[in-house]
Structure formats: structure tokens, C-alpha cells
Amino acid sequence: MPKAAGHVGTLNSDPDENEVTDKALARIQARIDRDLTRVERAVSTLFDRELEPTETLEALELCDALGVRFGTLGFGVSAELIRRVGVVLDGDGLGISAGVEMASMLEDARIAMASTIQDARSISLTGPALTVVGKESDVLDDLLWVAAAQGMPVNHIVEGVVPGDQDAAALVLVADHPDLAHVRPLLRGLRERYPVEPIIVLTPPGSLTERESVVDLVTTIMPRDLAPAEVVLECRRAAIRASYKRSVSVLGEEAEWVAAELDRRGLSAKAEDGDEDLLMSLQSGTSRAALLLPQTDGLASASLLRAIRSDRTLRPAVVCVVAERGDQAARHQIQRDGADFVFTTDADLDEVVVSLKAALQRRADLEAVVDAEGKHGAVPWANAAVLIERLLTSSFRRNASMGVGVLGLRVGVGPNDLDEQIAREFRRDDVVARYSEDQLVLAVQGVGKRTLLKRINDIHQKYRLTELGVRSAGVEFPVDGRSVAELLQRAEVALTRSETGGGPAVVGADWVPDAARAADVLIVDPDETLGAVLVPLLERKGLRADHEVDALDALDLLTGRAKLPLPALVLLELDLIGVDGLSFLRQIRDAGTLGRLRIVILSARTAESDLRQAFELGAEDFVSKPFSTPLLLHRIQRSLDRS
Numbered sequence: 001m002p003k004a005a006g007h008v009g010t011l012n013s014d015p016d017e018n019e020v021t022d023k024a025l026a027r028i029q030a031r032i033d034r035d036l037t038r039v040e041r042a043v044s045t046l047f048d049r050e051l052e053p054t055e056t057l058e059a060l061e062l063c064d065a066l067g068v069r070f071g072t073l074g075f076g077v078s079a080e081l082i083r084r085v086g087v088v089l090d091g092d093g094l095g096i097s098a099g100v101e102m103a104s105m106l107e108d109a110r111i112a113m114a115s116t117i118q119d120a121r122s123i124s125l126t127g128p129a130l131t132v133v134g135k136e137s138d139v140l141d142d143l144l145w146v147a148a149a150q151g152m153p154v155n156h157i158v159e160g161v162v163p164g165d166q167d168a169a170a171l172v173l174v175a176d177h178p179d180l181a182h183v184r185p186l187l188r189g190l191r192e193r194y195p196v197e198p199i200i201v202l203t204p205p206g207s208l209t210e211r212e213s214v215v216d217l218v219t220t221i222m223p224r225d226l227a228p229a230e231v232v233l234e235c236r237r238a239a240i241r242a243s244y245k246r247s248v249s250v251l252g253e254e255a256e257w258v259a260a261e262l263d264r265r266g267l268s269a270k271a272e273d274g275d276e277d278l279l280m281s282l283q284s285g286t287s288r289a290a291l292l293l294p295q296t297d298g299l300a301s302a303s304l305l306r307a308i309r310s311d312r313t314l315r316p317a318v319v320c321v322v323a324e325r326g327d328q329a330a331r332h333q334i335q336r337d338g339a340d341f342v343f344t345t346d347a348d349l350d351e352v353v354v355s356l357k358a359a360l361q362r363r364a365d366l367e368a369v370v371d372a373e374g375k376h377g378a379v380p381w382a383n384a385a386v387l388i389e390r391l392l393t394s395s396f397r398r399n400a401s402m403g404v405g406v407l408g409l410r411v412g413v414g415p416n417d418l419d420e421q422i423a424r425e426f427r428r429d430d431v432v433a434r435y436s437e438d439q440l441v442l443a444v445q446g447v448g449k450r451t452l453l454k455r456i457n458d459i460h461q462k463y464r465l466t467e468l469g470v471r472s473a474g475v476e477f478p479v480d481g482r483s484v485a486e487l488l489q490r491a492e493v494a495l496t497r498s499e500t501g502g503g504p505a506v507v508g509a510d511w512v513p514d515a516a517r518a519a520d521v522l523i524v525d526p527d528e529t530l531g532a533v534l535v536p537l538l539e540r541k542g543l544r545a546d547h548e549v550d551a552l553d554a555l556d557l558l559t560g561r562a563k564l565p566l567p568a569l570v571l572l573e574l575d576l577i578g579v580d581g582l583s584f585l586r587q588i589r590d591a592g593t594l595g596r597l598r599i600v601i602l603s604a605r606t607a608e609s610d611l612r613q614a615f616e617l618g619a620e621d622f623v624s625k626p627f628s629t630p631l632l633l634h635r636i637q638r639s640l641d642r643s
Helices: 015-045 053-073 076-089 096-121 138-149 180-193 228-242 255-264 275-284 302-310 328-336 349-368 381-398 415-423 449-462 484-500 528-540 551-558 581-591 608-616 629-642
Strands: 006-009 129-133 154-157 168-174 199-203 220-223 247-251 268-271 289-292 318-323 341-344 402-408 431-436 439-445 471-477 506-508 521-524 545-548 569-572 598-603 621-624
Touching (some): 015 096, 053 076, 053 138, 053 228, 076 096, 096 608, 129 138, 138 154, 138 168, 138 228, 168 180, 168 228, 228 381, 247 275, 255 268, 255 349, 275 302, 289 302, 289 349, 302 318, 302 328, 318 328, 318 349, 328 341, 341 349, 381 402, 381 431, 415 431, 415 439, 439 449, 449 471, 449 506, 471 484, 484 506, 528 545, 528 629, 551 581, 569 581, 569 629, 581 598, 581 608, 598 629, 608 621, 621 629
Parallel strands (some): 129 154, 129 168, 199 220, 247 289, 289 318, 471 506, 521 569, 598 621
Antiparallel strands (some): 006 154, 402 471, 431 439
16 A cells, blocks of 8 residues: 655654644744734834725724634634724724724734643643645644644644554545545545544535545545534544444343354443343443343343333433244334334344444444533433533633543442432533443533532532542643543543542642642742741641742743642742843743743832733733732632632
């Protein structure tokens, strides 16, 4: 098979491995910079003269296009700032004051975009890549960036076939023409190399005839102009469908032999010892289907069939019944009780296998696109994985937080009992799912880590989980991870660290033993007397505080060069020794760590230009010296509560 060069790109690796995302991002930034510069040029004209109507209209159109582009790429703050510029441009009486206001917002938009990029570069990407095939284009660049920013490694193949040593979660072919016949040889090569991985084609609008030539080789055909976040979400859904576990629980006479035959024919089958074992396998998601063979009385268990269908969490399960009585009335009764298929004992086993495989494939498609609005209570993990990915995509596009919690149960509580009770503690749009036999996953949109941990603590108290030895961890998107796999991994690491370190029952991803824990508040100020006063004051309030008089040592810590945990909040004096406070802030921002901590300025330097630059560089609050102690403590606690 011919091979072509392919490159895997990750956002936090060494320069060689950054090649794909760096090139795509450079092209994206060049296009954005071109349009931003044109808007800035129009705004600067206001300092000399009024804009002509045609100039105003052109600038408005550019603002609209930039707002859409920023939103598409996940630069939510920049998108909002550009929209505000458009609102000012569309107003009356444009003059110097309006020009100053818009120039400030345009600069903030650039800073916000750079900050988002730096935050994305701090994430760790692992696992199979999203492989994108096609020539360089806006569509391809946007897709590469958005996938990487959401936590997926990416791989770009310009032409030819992917090298044989590369794994892929899914493949996307970006087609230039609606007639796909000319890409059929390439698709055939991809399908030979990746027989089960999803292959998605993005194509311009065209007729059904133009697509018919490739439908046997691809998983999905989608519009080329679809938002990249939606394409990434479809790739994740398709990957989940491809990995759908086609497992069957077999119950009845000769269950062991039938299970072995199903295994031999490509289905993962298990012989169950009784009704309760079969129900437990279906409830836990270990099995997706039930094959009920005749019992000792010669009839399938009608009561078991009705029990399966009366449990709403088991309604998606596929149920196939093999009965000795083959008359039409008996078959109709079994179907009324809820069976998907009814066979007699003389049926060909291959026919049963074909029916089960087809039903399980349809079930996989339905579960992978389940509507979140129809969700109620705990859901199977196959559904939950897609729902959480959908929430992540929504949070990414809105530049919002999302909390994910993992409850390490490790107790003998049936999943259908505790899961449903906990699910009732959350909103309908939140997700509660059994990830494994001893882990329950929660996904709560629009909340940060602190709020989520409070919710989990309440659940621990209400259901006395701590007394049962349950430990839980909470993580936050995008601070702790950009994909479901990464968030779960961070939570599991925190659980292990808490258990081995004798920590509390509920922890965040950043929890470490007290000896290694970062300060809640780091005071960066050359005034030693100030530290001697504030450190014990903050510690009496339950906050761990440190004081650093050497600004360069503080920079090593806050930029990550010291390889030590970051504090939650920095109380910063602008007049430092060895480096200016504004330069100090700029270096933290450029290092990409600013998004993981809060900055409160505590300084006697109150010039408006200095404070404005400090806020543009990432500071979120200011307290002037001399200060009121209650006011300072209130501002610190308020900033920490936002974390």
C-alpha cells in the first residue's frame, strides 16, 4: 500500500510534535490578523476624521465575520469584544471617544485570543488522533485547531494514505468537490488500513448521485461548512459507535453451549446463572442484549421479560427469545411482553446471530445520538460518553466551565439503587452514569470545581458515603482537561493521591498532602513587614499563605520553571525589585499559567494607565495601599470563590 508523510500534532509537546497545530494556527492567526488590522485601521481614522458610510459598512461586515470566526474557533471572549465594537460602529456620533473605546476593545480581543491559545497549549493530549485528510484550507485549519483545543491529538495527511504505524480515533476527508468519485481510490486505501474506524467526509453541497460512489466506504457524509466543533463531536460519537460493545447475556438450558457458539460468531457472550445475574449484567452495562432460551418448563420466562421492559433504564436492551412453542398466538404474546425477536428452538443459530448483530448496531446508533433533553436519571455509559462530549463542546463554544466528578464507590451497592438516588440530586441536563462497577461519573454544566466539590460533599453527607469508605474527586473543564478521557484520568489520579496520602474523602484535581500543597495565597511584595502581618492573618482565616520578596523567584514559580504547584491566588505589588510589576504579569501570561490562578493587585501605584494595563494582562481586582484589612480579606475570598 502506498504511504504518504503524515504528522501528529499536540499542543504541549516539543517543537517537532507541534508542527501540525502550529502551522494550522499560524494560518488561522494570519487570516484573523488581516481582518483585525483592517478594522483597527478604520477605527484609527476616527482620530483624524469621520468615517465615510462605505468605510463604516465595510468595518461592520468585518466585525460580523470576525465575531462568527472567533466563536467558531472557541475564542469566546474575543467574539464578544468584536461584537461590542460592531455595536459602537453601528451607533451615532462616532468620534475620538468612540475610537478610543473601540481601540481598547480590539486590543483586548487580541489579548484574549492569545490567552485562550496559551491555555490550550497547557493541556496534555493522549490516545489515537483525529486524522484529517485534505489540502490546506480554512475548513481544514479550523478543524485541526478546534479538535486539538478540545483535547484530541490531530494528524494531517495532505495526500495519499496514512502510514501504517499510526492509530486513528476517526478520519475526516475534506473534499473540494461535491462529486466524490475522484476520491474513491483514496477512501478505499483508508478503509483497507482502517477497517472499523469511522471515516467522515466533508463535502460541498451536491446531489445524491454525486455521493453514491463512496457510500459503501464511509461512515458519514457531512456539509463542508458545518461548524468544526460539530464535526469533532460527530467524530467522537462515531468513535463511540465503532467501539460499541456487542455483548449478550444468555440464560436458559444449554446457555453455556449457545454462549460459546455466539462467541465463535463474533458476539461477546456470557452464560448467566439466573434471572438476577442477567438483570445485573444489563443494568451495569456489561451486556447490551439478552438471549432467553427455553427454561426447564419448556417456556421462556415471561416474568423476566416483563421485568426487563418495566425497568426504564433497561428499555434500550435488545431481547431475543427462543421458545419451544411455535404457534402464532404464543409468539405474539411474547412480542407483546417486549421481545424484539422471537425464534423457535429449530431456528438456525446463524439467523439469530444476524438479527442480534443488526439490532445491536441500530442500538449503538441510537445510543450515540441520544437526545439530552429526553434524559432522566442515570444513563448507560455509552449514552453518557456522548452526552458529556456534547456538554464539553457546548462549554467550549461558550467559553464556559463544566465540572466532572468521579465517585469511587468500592462498596456493595447495586448500581440501580444508588445511581438513581444521586441522579435525582442533579438537573435534567446534567449527566450521571455508571462508568465501571466501582465508579460513578457526574457531569455538571456551568459550574466550577469549587461548586462541584460542595455538591459532592452534600451527597456524601446525605447518603453517608464517607462512612462507607467512598472517595470522590472533582475536576473542571477546561482547567484540568479538554476531553472526557483526560478529565477522568485527572480525577482518578486525585482519588489515588488522596487515598495513599490519607486525604479527605472529597478532593479536587489539585489536592496534594499539606507538605506538598501550594499556597492558597502567594504575596509577592518586597515589603517584609507586610508579609509578617498578612500571612498569619490569612492562615487564621483557614488559608495557606506564603510571602515572596524576590520577584524573580516568584516568577520561576508562577511561570512553571520551578516545577512546583501553583498558588490559587497571587497578591501582587506593582513596584517590585528586579522586574516591573507589569512585566511580571506579562511573563506569567506568556508562560501560559495565567489561566490557572487569580491575580489581585495590592499597590500604592494607582495611575490609570498602569491599572488598565494590569487588567488587560490578566489581573482581576485592585486594592490600593494603605488598605482596609476587612476589605482586602473580602476581595481575596471573593476571588478564590470564583476559582
